[in-house]
Amino acid sequence: xxxxxxxxxxxxxxxxxxxxxxxxxxxxxxxxxxxxxxxxxxxxxxxxxxxxxxxxxxxxxxxxxxxxxxxxxxxxxxxxxxxxxxxxxxxxxxxxxxxxxxxxxxxxxxxxxxxxxxxxxxxxxxxxxxxxxxxxxxxxxxxxxxxxxxxxxxxxxxxxxxxxxxxxxxxxxxxxxxxxxxxxxxxxxxxxxxxxxxxxxxxxxxxxxxxxxxxxxxxxxxxxxxxxxxxxxxxxxxxxxxxxxxxxxxxxxxxxxxxxxxxxxxxxxxxxxxxxxxxxxxxxxxxxxxxxxxxxxxxxxxxxxxxxxxxxxxxxxxxxxxxxxxxxxxxxxxxxxxxxxxxxxxxxxxxxxxx
Amino acid sequence: xxxxxxxxxxxxxxxxxxxxxxxxxxxxxxxxxxxxxxxxxxxxxxxxxxxxxxxxxxxxxxxxxxxxxxxxxxxxxxxxxxxxxxxxxxxxxxxxxxxxxxxxxxxxxxxxxxxxxxxxxxxxxxxxxxxxxxxxxxxxxxxxxxxxxxxxxxxxxxxxxxxxxxxxxxxxxxxxxxxxxxxxxxxxxxxxxxxxxxxxxxxxxxxxxxxxxxxxxxxxxxxxxxxxxxxxxxxxxxxxxxxxxxxxxxxxxxxxxxxxxxxxxxxxxxxxxxxxxxxxxxxxxxxxxxxxxxxxxxxxxxxxxxxxxxxxxxxxxxxxxxxxxxxxxxxxxxxxxxxxxxxxxxxxxxxxxxx
Numbered sequence: 198x199x200x201x202x203x204x205x206x207x208x209x210x211x212x213x214x215x216x217x218x219x220x221x222x223x224x225x226x227x228x229x230x231x232x233x234x235x236x237x238x239x240x241x242x243x244x245x246x247x248x249x250x251x252x253x254x255x256x257x258x259x260x261x262x263x264x265x266x267x268x269x270x271x272x273x274x275x276x277x278x279x280x281x282x283x284x285x286x287x288x289x290x291x292x293x294x295x296x297x298x299x300x301x302x303x304x305x306x307x308x309x310x311x312x313x314x315x316x317x318x319x320x321x322x323x324x325x326x327x328x329x330x331x332x333x334x335x336x337x338x339x340x341x342x343x344x345x346x347x348x349x350x351x352x353x354x355x356x357x358x359x360x361x362x363x364x365x366x367x368x369x370x371x372x373x374x375x376x377x378x379x380x381x382x383x384x385x386x387x388x389x390x391x392x393x394x395x396x397x398x399x400x401x402x403x404x405x406x407x408x409x410x411x412x413x414x415x416x417x418x419x420x421x422x423x424x425x426x427x428x429x430x431x432x433x434x435x436x437x438x439x440x441x442x443x444x445x446x447x448x449x450x451x452x453x454x455x456x457x458x459x460x461x462x463x464x465x466x467x468x469x470x471x472x473x474x475x476x477x478x479x480x481x482x483x484x485x486x487x488x489x490x491x492x493x494x495x496x497x498x499x500x501x502x503x504x505x506x507x508x509x510x511x512x513x514x515x516x517x518x519x520x521x522x523x524x525x526x527x528x529x530x531x532x533x534x535x536x537x538x539x540x541x542x543x544x545x546x547x548x549x550x551x552x
Numbered sequence: 553x554x555x556x557x558x559x560x561x562x563x564x565x566x567x568x569x570x571x572x573x574x575x576x577x578x579x580x581x582x583x584x585x586x587x588x589x590x591x592x593x594x595x596x597x598x599x600x601x602x603x604x605x606x607x608x609x610x611x612x613x614x615x616x617x618x619x620x621x622x623x624x625x626x627x628x629x630x631x632x633x634x635x636x637x638x639x640x641x642x643x644x645x646x647x648x649x650x651x652x653x654x655x656x657x658x659x660x661x662x663x664x665x666x667x668x669x670x671x672x673x674x675x676x677x678x679x680x681x682x683x684x685x686x687x688x689x690x691x692x693x694x695x696x697x698x699x700x701x702x703x704x705x706x707x708x709x710x711x712x713x714x715x716x717x718x719x720x721x722x723x724x725x726x727x728x729x730x731x732x733x734x735x736x737x738x739x740x741x742x743x744x745x746x747x748x749x750x751x752x753x754x755x756x757x758x759x760x761x762x763x764x765x766x767x768x769x770x771x772x773x774x775x776x777x778x779x780x781x782x783x784x785x786x787x788x789x790x791x792x793x794x795x796x797x798x799x800x801x802x803x804x805x806x807x808x809x810x811x812x813x814x815x816x817x818x819x820x821x822x823x824x825x826x827x828x829x830x831x832x833x834x835x836x837x838x839x840x841x842x843x844x845x846x847x848x849x850x851x852x853x854x855x856x857x858x859x860x861x862x863x864x865x866x867x868x869x870x871x872x873x874x875x876x877x878x879x880x881x882x883x884x885x886x887x888x889x890x891x892x893x894x895x896x897x898x899x900x901x902x903x904x905x906x907x
Contacts, residue, residue, distance in 0.1 A: 199583040203590045206788055214576055214585045221573035228554040228866070230569045232747040232793065235558045235869060268623040268749070269770060272784035276768035304768050387785055392587040394623070394749045394787030413631035413659050415624060429627035430742055432749030432787065433561055438587065511583070514590060 200536040203514030204345055204489060204527045206387040213441045231437050236430050245426055248440035255451050256376040261401050266426040266436055270396055271366045274383040275301040278362060279308035281418050283336045284408050290314045290335040290359060295322045295344030297364060322347040324481035333358035337380060343368035346518040348491030349484040354378055360404055368488045371530055372456045380404045389530045391439035394432045455530050462528045462537045463487035469541040473548040493523030503547060510543060555891040558869030559700055559844060559882045561742040568796045591788050600781055603795035610806050611731040616756050621781040621791055625751055626721045629738040630656040633717060634663035636773050638691045639763050645669045645690040645714060650677045650699030652719060677702040679836035688713035692735060698723035701873040703846030704839040709733055715759055723843045726885055727811045735759045744885045746794035749787045810885050817883045817892045818842035824896040828903040848878030858902060865898060
């Protein structure tokens, strides 16, 4: 039995693997592989329609918001967002809450002014900055809802006088929130939406078309919206896997249902860590992420021993990011509670033995 | 029995489908799906290494050339190429040989001057322009080696005083050619390299780093080269399918072997079309594509009847592009000769019956 705690690409539901595997041999009884299916066929149009429709339903999006599938990952959005939203003389406000936010700031500077309203760099991004002021005249305010590497998460949507833009790559659809409050949301699929190779973007239409610069077709959100995510050959299989994953989430009861499960997984793991002094969570308690749980052990020898124990017990992806060290346990939507139970039982036994 | 003549996404080898399907359930006996595999693991590094290594070997690339995998399709390259290679005051030469070349020209104009050295638009792109002059001071000369929609193909590499840049999306690795003569080659994977969701780019390193404009990280070829195609989360599965497809081509005997098969397929189909007056190929004989065979029938009722006959016999993807009409039969590497034999036998019978 494998327990996959990978930070992304990460575990997907078992039935998604089974259905995706079958569709590669024979998609919907057509005798064709999903990999050889034309993207302009009605067969694939149904896949796109269901994927976008289910995402819209799960997020309860209003009619002012559009959803599109794009390529290039969230990293491409780091520059595509300011390219589409920020004029050269304008200022965008950014929160510097982790490695990904920092990269987004770097790219935005190519297109206009950037006002970093707050940063938690002083303590290696182990907390979420608070008590900052977002200028009302900012073109937008950008933040990362969940910091995959550092293990912090924003537990409420900031009050912002400027349009809200969020990188939700690592916690989208993991908890109930008012997605309609955002002017723009982007997320790489490879955590909670599907497999690597596609990202989802939600945009409120009224913020588009306001920059002076000419945009290449492939970079212009409006063109992708007008083409229904089929401006050019889309990543057919990656969109199909999104459709299957979103269908799974809907059948499970949608975002409220998965949030309840995610809360149980996170509570079990953090409670265990807090109870066992051998493990030490690294981030501020109130900013703990429910998606990526980061902790270290003060004794490097014990750390190695526990890494080896994880490996011997079929646990993969537990090693912390090289910039943080220690351990990172990712608890994305598809990770079963049973995997966290197995891990925490092992932690208990290990701590008892070493006490 | 299905015969898949899709123009792309298109048929892939049967063993690629089988191996890809199996890897979604259990990749290399790891107990993990390829879809949940971390892209920074040694397991995936082996996949990338084999894919890039095999592509390099099949193309016989010299050490001045680098290969990378990118996202966004060839359409993204329409602007990314000039963004990386064309200064604002410089001029790039373009051949206007079809719909895709025309789109590339439109995007290049955003970054510098464009000199359209020749066009076949006057006859609906049914031939390849000849007898044009490429200015020696052009930043580069861009052309499309094979016009997927119109069914024309350049059968030799033009003599150019300027660095050669080619969109080879629909005929890369289908025939022996000196790939080292090109400064830059790009190709969407979904015809001869793999499935939709990734593209391959070959670049001669000395042409990079010469533009003045600052480049976003994700748009800078040098950053992707330095990161070995792992600058951000890559489209893991799409690269895996490329690796399988390139492995298949290598085992078959590489480019010379597939060229021989491709020549037989194209000869059989064009000979049949030329012999049967009921069918009429639409492009200049000397510019006929061996990848996409385009023809019409003068009687619309017969055309409909033949479309229906194809459908009844399990032939998919035979309909011509809406801008051309009639039929388009794509003969990419993975299409078996048997499919062309079945089609041409059907054509013979149909013509006989209607004579």
